[in-house]
Amino acid sequence: MSLLPLPNGPNGLASTRLTLRRSPLNPIQTVQSVNPNTCFVNPKARIVGFSPFLQPMVTSRFSIRLVISAITLCMMSSACAQVHTDSWETVRNRGKGTVTALYDEIEPFIYTTRENRLAGVEFEIMQAFRAYVAGRYKIELTIDWVKAGAFDSIMYKIREAKQPGLFGWAYYSITPARKREVSFSLPYMPDINVLVTNNGEPMYATAQEFTSRLPQMTALSQHNTTMQEDILKLKAGFFPALPLRYLSQDYEILKEIEQDPKTFGYVPLSIYIVALQKGIRVKRQSVLSSKREGFAAMMPPASDWKPLMDEFISSDSFPAIAAGIVAKYLGSQVRDLVFVPATTDRGVDGTTGVELLSLEKEIVVQRLMDSAVQLQQHRSSQKIVMVALAALVIVTGVLYNRYRVKQRLSKSLAQQNEQILRQHEQIAEMNQLLQLKILQTRLNPHFLFNSLNAIQYFIIGDNKTVTLQYISRFASFLRKVIRFGDETHITALQEKEILEDYLWLEKCRFQDRLKYQIIMPENVHEANVLPLISLTPVEEALYKGILSTRTMNDGFINVHFEKKDGGIEIVVSHGPDTGEHNGPASNRQFAETSIDMLQQRLNLFNKGRNDKIRWEHGKPSAGDSGTSILWIPQPLFGTGSAKQPNA
Structure with a gap:
């Protein structure tokens, strides 16, 4: 007898049901359901394929279960709408962007560890998917994990979901229905259900021997x-009166x-193996x-994921990734046994059955050996403890x-050493802070002299407008230097204003x-x-x-701020470069002075830190633009061994 598919619902055999009524002309059951968005009764919802041999299941206790499921769905609907x-x-x-993964806990597929962290085969596959998207498409994907109730409740939410980026994980089997x-x-993994009986059976x-029981x-x-489908096939094909109890x-x-x-x-083969390892x-x-x-992972029908x-x-x-994950949670032997390509025709009744039987014996023998060793260790430990206690009392x-x-x-x-260390750290921090502030407030005198000469030039030229603009901008620049010179750090946006x-x-x-x-994306503004x-x-x-150079060609300077490798990268490029570096020696000496001061600041800041500021610069080659790159870790005063100095 073939079974017609049953539509999945949040907590029962179909969509959340309140009452059952049977048409005298049709043995198929018509069901009233609850709309999860409004919690009103929807008389159009129906179970298709409710076979006559399932009628004994529809009891008063089952109806009460369905009512409770409907109430639970109404309570969860508002929370699901906010995903x-x-x-x-x-x-x-x-x-x-962000996607949401709905899950139900079952070891080894997905579960919470003692450290209150998610783990399991499906959890790590989803994390590997996130890494794949980041590596191939350079996209930062956030996954919100939501514990969403029972096995069938998750499928109901996925089926009715309007959001495209929703995933369901609860070791779902792919079925035509x-x-x-x-x-x-x-x-991602084969799906094999095995028949399990009491150990005394x-x-x-042959199948006939079992079905006769x-x-x-x-x-x-x-x-x-x-x-349930497998049980119902046995029930329909061999013994319709078979009692069926749900857990x-x-x-x-x-x-x-x-x-x-x-x-x-x-039960699934992987669940059975883990149960043996747990001692069941x-x-x-x-x-x-x-x-x-x-x-497989489950998604809404119209999902573009x-x-x-x-x-x-x-x-x-992926095969190596999945095999490694299965080996991590089930062992390498189980990986070789369970993780075979989905297109393979091997089942648990052929060669794999022999391998599985061997593995079962190994697990049982290992558990017996472990129990014997633990018992012996326990007895030895008792004797050792008695002797140790006696010796301990004497000593x-x-x-x-x-x-x-x-x-x-x-x-x-210890108190004296701690006090000395604290004083030493405080003195070192104060000294570091003082040296940083002294170096960062020192302006190159060459720039100041050139600026004053420029003002004098504009005044002599009787260019009042340019003179006033220059003096105003020069004053603004000096105010920023004085204001920020006493700070340990400023924002990238403030640094941009100084450069401008x-x-x-x-x-x-x-x-x-x-x-x-000067180019600076908005996501860099608040960096330090x-x-x-x-x-x-x-x-x-x-x-x-x-x-x-003494050429009259137009020169350009590009300054680009961007986030990179967990920090901020400042790229300064210039050009053109004719290769004829015969300009005034004072210009080069001016630049060398500034370079020496910055290098001193970086050496002082990087001392004792794990995350250091990196600076790559050099002379441009003929015909190419010169480039200088600064990489600054974020946060600026982060996880390094040196602490942030107090301003």
């Missing part, structure tokens, strides 16, 4: 799962089977196993007085020989830099580059 996700198109255009309602990625050689047994399963989790089913010899059920004593039958297309997820799973690097009385004396002396010395004043002043002096441009740190590379470009 923010982005489409792949939006993320690719912006260069960054589900494919009609949601989108699946390519399978014999090993059945069905009248004396009770089946255990979960709602809306492939394990909420695979490990709960396995523990119940361990305790009750008259129960059985289906059940028996896998080598008959009536089932295999499907595989486990599916092609990208499929691209990741079909990439050359403690002798050493107690000496210990108290040493403790008092050690405490006194400086280059404007130099532009007034050299007219057509100098053009400049040392005051006046970019002034020296600009002076180097101007006086050792552009003004070191």
Whole structure:
């Protein structure tokens, strides 16, 4: 007898149901459901394929369960509506974005560790997908992990979702019925369900031997799962009166089977192996196993993330990534056994069955050996503890007085050393701060003299407008130097303002020989830099580059601020360079003085720090532009061993 698919709902066999009514002309059940957005009754929702042999399942207790599920869905609907996700198109255009991953906890697929962190096969596959997007497309993807209830509740939310960037992770099997309602990625791992019985049951050689036992047994399963499908096929094909009891989790089913010899059920092969490793004593039958297309990520039907997820799973690097993840959580032997390509026809009844049987024996033997070793260690430990306690009582009385004396002396010395260290650190910090402030407030006297000469030149030329503008801009520049000179750090935007004043002043002096441009994206404005740190590379470009030649060609200076490698990069480039560096020697000496002062500042700042400011600069080669690059870590006073000096 074939089974018609049941639509998945949030907490039951279908969409959240309140009442069941049967048409006298049609054995198919018509169901009233709750709309998750409005919580009003929707009389149009129906279960398709509610076979007659499932009628005993519709009991009053089951109806109560459905009402509770409906109430739970209404309570969660407002929270789900607030989930923010982005489409792949939006993320690719912006260069960054957010997706949401809904999950249900089950080890080893996804679970919370003792350190309160998420882990598991599916969690790491999603993290690897994030890294793939960053590496291939240079896109920063944020993943919001949301624990979204039961297995079937997640599928309901995915199916009804309007947001494109939603993913469902709960070791979902790809089935034709589900494919009609949601989108699946390519399978990341094979999906094999094995038949599990109590350890006291014999090993059945044929399916007929096992099915003859069905009248004396009770089946255990979960709602809306492939394990339920397998049970219902047995029920329909061999014993329609088979009792079926539902539990909420695979490990709960396995523990119940361990305790009750008259129960059985289906579980995924990987769950069964982990259960053996956890010490749950059940028996896998080598008959009536089932295999499907595989486990996969679930997405809304219209999601534009599916092609990208499929691209990741079909990439050359994915098999090694997935195999490594499976080996991490299930072991290398299990990886070789379970992680085979989804197109392979091997099942648990062939060669893989022999390998699995061998692995099962190894796990059981290992657990027995571990138990024996633990018992022996426990007995030995008891004897050792008794002897140690006796010796400890004797030695403690002798050493107690000496210990108290040493403790008092050690405490006194430690306090003195701590005080000396604190004073030393405070003096070092004050000294570092003082030296930094002295260096950063020193303006090159050559620039000051040139600026005063320029003012004199404008006055003699009776150019009042330019004179007043120059004096005003010069005063603004000096005010910023004095104001920021006493700060340990300023924002990149403030640094840009200083550069604009400086280059404007130099532009007034050299007219057509100098053009400049400063580029700074908005995401760099609030970054921290040392005051006046970019002034020296600009002076180097101007006086050792552009003004070191006697050509009249237009020179240019480009200053570009950008985020890079966890810090801020300032790139100062200039040109053109004819290769004839025969300009005034005073210009080059002026630039060398500024370079020496900046190098002293950087050496002082970098001392004792892990994240150091890097400066790459050099003489331009003939025909090429000269480039100077400053990389500044963010935060400026971060995780290095040196602390931020107090202003």
